[in-house]
Amino acid sequence: xxxxxxxxxxxxxxxxxxxxxxxxxxxxxxxxxxxxxxxxxxxxxxxxxxxxxxxxxxxxxxxxxxxxxxxxxxxxxxxxxxxxxxxxxxxxxxxxxxxxxxxxxxxxxxxxxxxxxxxxxxxxxxxxxxxxxxxxxxxxxxxxxxxxxxxxxxxxxxxxxxxxxxxxxxxxxxxxxxxxxxxxxxxxxxxxxxxxxxxxxxxxxxxxxxxxxxxxxxxxxxxxxxxxxxxxxxxxxxxxxxxxxxxxxxxxxxxxxxxxxxxxxxxxxxxxxxxxxxxxxxxxxxxxxxxxxxxxxxxxxxxxxxxxxxxxxxxxxxxxxxxxxxxxxxxxxxxxxxxxxxxxxxxxxxxxxxxxxxxxxxxxxxxxxxxxxxxxxxxxxxxxxxxxxxxxxxxxxxxxxxxxxxxx
Numbered sequence: 001x002x003x004x005x006x007x008x009x010x011x012x013x014x015x016x017x018x019x020x021x022x023x024x025x026x027x028x029x030x031x032x033x034x035x036x037x038x039x040x041x042x043x044x045x046x047x048x049x050x051x052x053x054x055x056x057x058x059x060x061x062x063x064x065x066x067x068x069x070x071x072x073x074x075x076x077x078x079x080x081x082x083x084x085x086x087x088x089x090x091x092x093x094x095x096x097x098x099x100x101x102x103x104x105x106x107x108x109x110x111x112x113x114x115x116x117x118x119x120x121x122x123x124x125x126x127x128x129x130x131x132x133x134x135x136x137x138x139x140x141x142x143x144x145x146x147x148x149x150x151x152x153x154x155x156x157x158x159x160x161x162x163x164x165x166x167x168x169x170x171x172x173x174x175x176x177x178x179x180x181x182x183x184x185x186x187x188x189x190x191x192x193x194x195x196x197x198x199x200x201x202x203x204x205x206x207x208x209x210x211x212x213x214x215x216x217x218x219x220x221x222x223x224x225x226x227x228x229x230x231x232x233x234x235x236x237x238x239x240x241x242x243x244x245x246x247x248x249x250x251x252x253x254x255x256x257x258x259x260x261x262x263x264x265x266x267x268x269x270x271x272x273x274x275x276x277x278x279x280x281x282x283x284x285x286x287x288x289x290x291x292x293x294x295x296x297x298x299x300x301x302x303x304x305x306x307x308x309x310x311x312x313x314x315x316x317x318x319x320x321x322x323x324x325x326x327x328x329x330x331x332x333x334x335x336x337x338x339x340x341x342x343x344x345x346x347x348x349x350x351x352x353x354x355x356x357x358x359x360x361x362x363x364x365x366x367x368x369x370x371x372x373x374x375x376x377x378x379x380x381x382x383x384x385x386x387x388x389x390x391x392x393x394x395x396x397x398x399x400x401x402x403x404x405x406x407x408x
Contacts, residue, residue: 294382
């Protein structure tokens with residue numbers, strides 16, 4: 001019996017030891033439950049005509065999520081990690097809506113991104129059906145924020161803000177140079193972005209003494225802009241203002257160079273290439289001297305230097321979309337932290353009341369108007385100088401002075 005009792009005791013001890021080992025190696029729910037991850041939808045066009053910009057945006061969002069998770073996750077939710085649910089908008093609104101529907105089914109707490117105005121317009125509308133918070137990264141069309149959607153917030157400046165700042169900066173730069181520029185030709189893409197911006201420029205610029213000689217519409221994509229360039233040669237405007245995506249801007253600049261069409265300056269607004277390092281490195285002669293009023297990072301913020309280094313080490317290219325989407329994710333997580341909740345009904349008012357200032361953009365603290373526009377956001381004027389994109393206006397963020405006029 002003694003042997004039996006000892007045998008029982010030994011087996012009991014073995015079972016007890018095994019139970020301890022099992023509990024240590026078991027899922028965390030058996031020990032101390034880890035908080036469920038917070039799913040965030042990242043929507044970018046990474047295939048199709050807008051794939052380049054989509055990749056810039058995706059890189060910024062991915063790096064922000066990694067940094068937040070590495071720093072301990074969302075503190076207010078016991079260190080919950082962020083889980084990215086990525087959606088490829090495939091450079092068209094319909095695909096963007098399809099991705100929103102998929103993200104909804106996967107239970108995301110909010111969505112960030114979209115890039116192009118038509119994608120953001122359709123995707124945020126789809127998200128509104130589910131009261132799903134949506135932070136627009138770029139999407140400059142003011143239709144996005146004029147629909148009374150309480151779920152939609154735009155972190156970057158839109159058409160009206162960018163147009164006003166672009167004109168103010170142009171007037172000041174022109175006046176400082178003795179007003180050499182008087183006549184303007186607009187070249188714009190024929191979609192929601194370019195057509196809307198051209199309309200605003202046509203309405204506003206004459207009030208400051210500029211003559212709009214012509215507004216020329218070009219399709220996206222375009223394969224030949226020789227006729228447009230010949231028209232510019234005929235018009236001979238002091239300024240050419242292109243509002244086009246990357247491919248069309250590169251094509252226009254190279255064709256103007258080949259045909260020796262040299263206005264006093266090219267002053268782009270919200271341009272797809274004029275503030276793009278790929279354009280500058282690939283076609284330095286065509287890019288030299290081009291000015292742009294656009295989204296850009298704050299060159300005085302050391303956080304941008306660190307992020308740029310990481311982007312380059314990863315073998316990727318840097319553009320404003322990267323720090324912009326990095327900042328948008330930071331804005332969203334700050335709202336979740338302050339709300340202490342990942343519920344949509346708590347996130348929306350928390351975003352609306354945001355004063356987020358830890359971003360990488362040349363903005364002030366975030367301040368959303370009732371329509372969802374961040375009134376703390378503003379574009380800057382840049383210029384390609386000696387193969388480098390420099391901020392030339394406003395002085396607060398400038399790291400160079402403008403060269404104006406460039407020709408003549």
